[in-house]
Each structure stands twice: as C-alpha cells, then as structure tokens.
Amino acid sequence: MKPKPPEIMTELRQNIVRMPDVIRKASGIVIFGKRIRSIIFSTDIAIIKNTNADAVIAVYPFTPHPAIMQSISMVADIPVFSGVGGGLTSGRRSANISLFAESLGSIGVVVNAPTSLETIRVMNDIIDIPIILTVVTAHQDLKPRLAAGIDIVNVSGGPQTPALVAQIRQQYPKLPIIATGGKTDADIENVIAAGANAVTYTPPTNSALFKTKMAQYREAARKHNN
Helix, strand or coil, rough: CCCCCCCCCCCCCCCCEEECHHHHHHCEEEEHHHHEEEEEECCHHHHHHHEECCCCEEEECCCCCCCHHHHHHCCCCCCCEEEECCCCHHHHHHHHHHHHHHHHCCCEEEECCCCHHHHHHHHHCCCCCCEEEECCCCCCCCHHHHCCHHHHHHHCCHHHHHHHHHHHHHCCCCCCCCEEEECCCCHHHHHHHCCCCCEEEECCCCCHHHHHHHHHHHHHHHHHCC
C-alpha cells in the first residue's frame, strides 16, 4: 500500500467539499502537466473556493457570459473547464467566448452536444486549449467531431453513462473520457471500470451544506447551555 500523504489543514478551512475517495482509482487526464481525476460540477463560487477537487467544470443552462467566466476564474484556485455553448450560442460567438476563456486561464472549454462541426473547427483554429464535447447519447457521431478538433469527451448519459463510456472506450481506446459519476461510490466505480479517465461530481447544494452547519451550531449551543 502506498503511504498516505501528510495533509495540512487549518481550523477555518477544514469544512471543504471533499471529492469521494473512490475517484482516485481513475487514471486521470494529464493536461499541461496537471493530472486531473476529480472534477466538481458547480458554478457556485463559494463551493468552488472550498473543495479538494482537481478541477471545476463550469457549465450552466444559459448563454455563456464573460462576466460569469471572469468571476469563477478570479475565485478558483484549481483549473477551470469553461462552458462556451455550442447549441444556441454557436459559430463565431462561441469561438470568441472560447478565446476569452483561454485568456482568463481556463484549462479547457466545454461545448454542448448539438455543437456543429463548423463551430468546432472555428474554435480549434483560434484557441490553444482542449475542446471538450458533451456526449449525451450513443447516437452522437463522434468521428467527424474528433476530426474537427474535439480533444476530450464529457459523457453525461444519466443511468446509461457506464454503458456509453464502455462503448466509446471500445471504439477509441486512447480518447480521454470524463464522465458523470452518480451519487454513490458504486456508481463512480462503474464509470471508472467502463473506461472513464476522470469523473465529475455534483456537490450538495449551498442550502444543504448550510442545513448541516446550522444543525452543528444548534447542537453546540445545546451542549453549552446544559
């Protein structure tokens, strides 16, 4: 067994959002010399600032906005994968947003499943960071998208994610694959066993974390008054 590395932690910073330990079984993806296994899925800057994840994937169901990218980039002390559209936001606009993301220090950009080949080609011509394609179904044709400039796939297929990862891994043995891990250690182990190199993890919401903290405060107050 490998020796457990020493950990430095202060009292004020100990309540971070920790990634499930099982993610460490993944091989990781080395991007610009940094190995990334665990990726937190969040745009909450308080959570992004307080996590032990290797990176953050910042995608959201609205048109990408430079102000959001800038806010996350200013707060994050881990690599950022920035969502740049590809669906309603496409073409030159997605390319320009990608270039802005790169200028802010993003380690990669994420495009939606419907992203056209032309949009991928334009982005690939002007940025020097990986382009990550979100894959949601086995019906997506990856071959032309990889040829156009996709470097990594991010598999988000719901309950079908392990099967979809396994299918992609069989077709493309060396393709870097990120995949959603699910809620349990068993779910995460399944996507890793299927061939995922890195795993995204959705943390508890801010309100859920606050609920736990408030319960701790009430218990501390009860003990103090007894």
